[in-house]
Structures are given as C-alpha cells and as structure tokens.
Amino acid sequence: PLKCCINPSILSADFVNLETELARIADADAVHVDVMDNRFVPNLTIGLPVVERMQKVSPVPLDVHLMIADVDLWAPSYADARVDSVTFHVEASDAPIKLARELRARGTKAGMALRPATPVEPYLDMLPELDMLLIMTVEPGFGGQSFLDIVLPKIRRARAAVEGSGVDVAIQVDGGITEETITRAAEAGANVFVAGSAVYGRPSPADAIESLRAKGQL
Ligand code: DX5
Numbered sequence: 001p002l003k004c005c006i007n008p009s010i011l012s013a014d015f016v017n018l019e020t021e022l023a024r025i026a027d028a029d030a031v032h033v034d035v036m037d038n039r040f041v042p043n044l045t046i047g048l049p050v051v052e053r054m055q056k057v058s059p060v061p062l063d064v065h066l067m068i069a070d071v072d073l074w075a076p077s078y079a080d081a082r083v084d085s086v087t088f089h090v091e092a093s094d095a096p097i098k099l100a101r102e103l104r105a106r107g108t109k110a111g112m113a114l115r116p117a118t119p120v121e122p123y124l125d126m127l128p129e130l131d132m133l134l135i136m137t138v139e140p141g142f143g144g145q146s147f148l149d150i151v152l153p154k155i156r157r158a159r160a161a162v163e164g165s166g167v168d169v170a171i172q173v174d175g176g177i178t179e180e181t182i183t184r185a186a187e188a189g190a191n192v193f194v195a196g197s198a199v200y201g202r203p204s205p206a207d208a209i210e211s212l213r214a215k216g217q218l
C-alpha cells in the first residue's frame with residue numbers, strides 16, 4: 001500500500017501565532033505552507049522571511065506550495081531555506097525541467113503543481129524529474145472551497161503513469177479535502193493529502209489528522 005501523508009495547511013491557522021499553531025499539528029507528516037503573491041492568485045499570504053523562520057521552529061517538515069509568478073526566479077531561495085519540498089506551478093514556470101533540477105541540486109524535493117484545468121499528459125515525461133506531483137482539487141487562492149470531483153480522472157491517469165513508469169513520485173491533492181472527499185481522492189490514487197479547514201477548523205487538529213489518516217490509508 002502507498003504511504004498516506006496528512007499535511008495540514010497553515011493557510012487556515014492563526015497567522016499571528018504560527019509557532020503555537022505548528023505545535024498543534026506535531027502528529028502530521030508535514031505542514032503545507034501556502035505562499036501567494038496576489039499575482040499568480042488573487043490572494044496574499046507570507047513570503048520567504050516567514051518561511052525561513054517557520055523552518056527553524058517547526059516540529060514537522062515544511063511542504064512549501066508556491067502560488068507565485070516569476071517562480072523560476074524565486075523558488076531556489078525557498079530550497080536554500082532547507083525546507084523538505086518546494087512545489088511550483090507549471091503554469092507559472094518558463095522552464096519546469098530546469099527548475100525541478102535546480103531544486104533537487106539544492107537538496108530539496110521538487111514538486112510540480114497543476115491547476116484543475118491543466119492537463120497532466122503533456123508533463124508525464126517529466127515524472128523522473130519530480131518527487132511530487134500536486135493535483136489541485138480547487139482553484140488555487142483560498143481555503144474552504146469545495147472539492148472538484150471532475151479532477152478525479154486526472155488523478156487516476158497520473159497514478160497509472162507513475163505506476164507504469166516505476167518512478168517514486170508522490171501524488172498530492174490540495175483543496176476541499178475532508179473526511180468525506182479524502183476517500184475518493186485516495187481511491188483515485190492520491191497519497192498525500194493537504195487539509196486546511198478540515199484540520200485547523202476543528203477543535204482538535206490532532207484528532208482531525210488521525211481520522212483523516214484512517215480514511216486516506218487504503
Ligand atoms: C488553496 C491552498 C490550499 C488551502 C486548502 O489555494 O493551496 O492549500 O489551504 O484549504 P482547504 O483544505 O480548506 O480547502
């Protein structure tokens with residue numbers, strides 16, 4: 001069976017108390033850090049100085065999701081912050097193969113993200129360059145949106161391609177993951193699950209992580 005990872009999204013946490021909020025998800029596999037620049041998406045969150053500081057105090061690895069323009073320019077600096085993985089949007093990159101190689105060369109796992117309407121087929125030859133493929137299950141930009149079931153066939157095709165080529169690439173889903181939708185995403189082939197409101201929106205994030213894990217592990 002695939003290893004199931006639950007990565008709570010810091011987007012739904014209290015941005016004024018990040019250190020405390022990180023301690024509340026110490027049982028998670030990683031913390032998903034949403035970086036937005038109000039250009040690639042119509043929302044603004046945090047940038048490099050805050051990510052560098054989180055890296056120093058977090059009890060779990062950092063899974064950085066860059067929703068920013070000019071990502072070829074900026075992503076390497078996040079890798080230099082020694083985070084566990086850096087994921088860039090293919091729609092924002094002029095040279096995704098070069099960028100993925102640059103991230104790995106700096107000692108970080110390379111992730112590539114696709115918006116819901118971006119097809120996966122043109123990028124299947126790139127799988128050996130990646131450690132993770134992020135298939136967005138909402139339009140990036142905001143937490144609390146509803147899971148897009150129309151993305152499920154793309155997850156299935158990506159999983160088949162990963163199995164077919166024998167590469168070790170995690171398939172991450174992000175957006176609208178709940179105790180209900182996680183089962184569908186897992187059955188389609190996802191194994192890394194980002195959850196914002198379904199973890200930080202609960203009285204006990206630790207309990208939420210545990211029940212998501214029970215449903216996401218097939
Ligand atoms: C959306 C972000 C997500 C967001 C998910 O653009 O990439 O990581 O935090 O939030 P939920 O789980 O509430 O849909």
Ligand code: ZN
Nearest residue numbers: 034065174194
């Ligand atoms: Zn995200």
